[in-house]
Amino acid sequence: MKKIMMILLVLLIFSGCTNPKSDALVVGMELAYPPFETKDNSGNPMGVSVELAKAFGEYLGREVIIENINWTGLIPALQTDKVDMVISSMTITEVRKQSVDFSEGYAKAYLAFLVNKNSPVNMSSDLNNSERTVAVKTGSTGDFYVTNNFPLAKVLRLDDESAAIAEVINGRADAFIYDQLTIVRNYQQYADRTKTVFIDNQQPEFWGAAFKKGSPLVSQFNAFLKKFKEDKGFEPIVEIYLKEEKKLFDDLGFAFFFD
Numbered sequence: 295m296k297k298i299m300m301i302l303l304v305l306l307i308f309s310g311c312t313n314p315k316s317d318a319l320v321v322g323m324e325l326a327y328p329p330f331e332t333k334d335n336s337g338n339p340m341g342v343s344v345e346l347a348k349a350f351g352e353y354l355g356r357e358v359i360i361e362n363i364n365w366t367g368l369i370p371a372l373q374t375d376k377v378d379m380v381i382s383s384m385t386i387t388e389v390r391k392q393s394v395d396f397s398e399g400y401a402k403a404y405l406a407f408l409v410n411k412n413s414p415v416n417m418s419s420d421l422n423n424s425e426r427t428v429a430v431k432t433g434s435t436g437d438f439y440v441t442n443n444f445p446l447a448k449v450l451r452l453d454d455e456s457a458a459i460a461e462v463i464n465g466r467a468d469a470f471i472y473d474q475l476t477i478v479r480n481y482q483q484y485a486d487r488t489k490t491v492f493i494d495n496q497q498p499e500f501w502g503a504a505f506k507k508g509s510p511l512v513s514q515f516n517a518f519l520k521k522f523k524e525d526k527g528f529e530p531i532v533e534i535y536l537k538e539e540k541k542l543f544d545d546l547g548f549a550f551f552f553d
Contacts, residue, residue, distance in 0.1 A: 322377035329535035380504040399500025429458035429467040436471035
């Protein structure tokens, strides 16, 4: 009996040593959307979402391990317990709610238009016109938004955002619709040939942290998020990662992620 107990004890000790993730908070994200989820020059995770995950880990008193996972694999990773949660600029949608539980929204996401500088379009409603052409990335939120809200516009569907932006820059489309951060960055790059237009009366989408159905971490994250916002926890993160974008958003009259 003593030998059996000793063997079991040894197995438990080695099991603990070989499973460093046993008490860690494992967070899935696709490190491909700077400055929210990306890597530093040494390949280490960095960005707004990484800082948020670390702050939550500190709140729980748990080490945080970031797992870089392809976008389509994030929800399956939750469902198969490969990660405890996902923070990856994921929009809360009714479809996704069928597969995972979401936290309260931690950021607001809006769409905007990148418009050719010579186009007569000065406000979003100008695009609801049979003489106007809007480029969209096929299947994107912008694609659905234009289809539902600008029925008179000609819609040019393209497979990637760079092709859509090229259509605007070269004057073959009046505008391209996408998330505000992408629009602002391309405006910065092509300020001599483009302008930006915010969408009037737009309802924001919300990004949330995702969890396996029934996870107790949902309520814990919501409690953390409430305190984090009260303590203005996003302000130093914005100062590090989004300072220039925040100023430009303010200058353009765009609503910001954490306003």
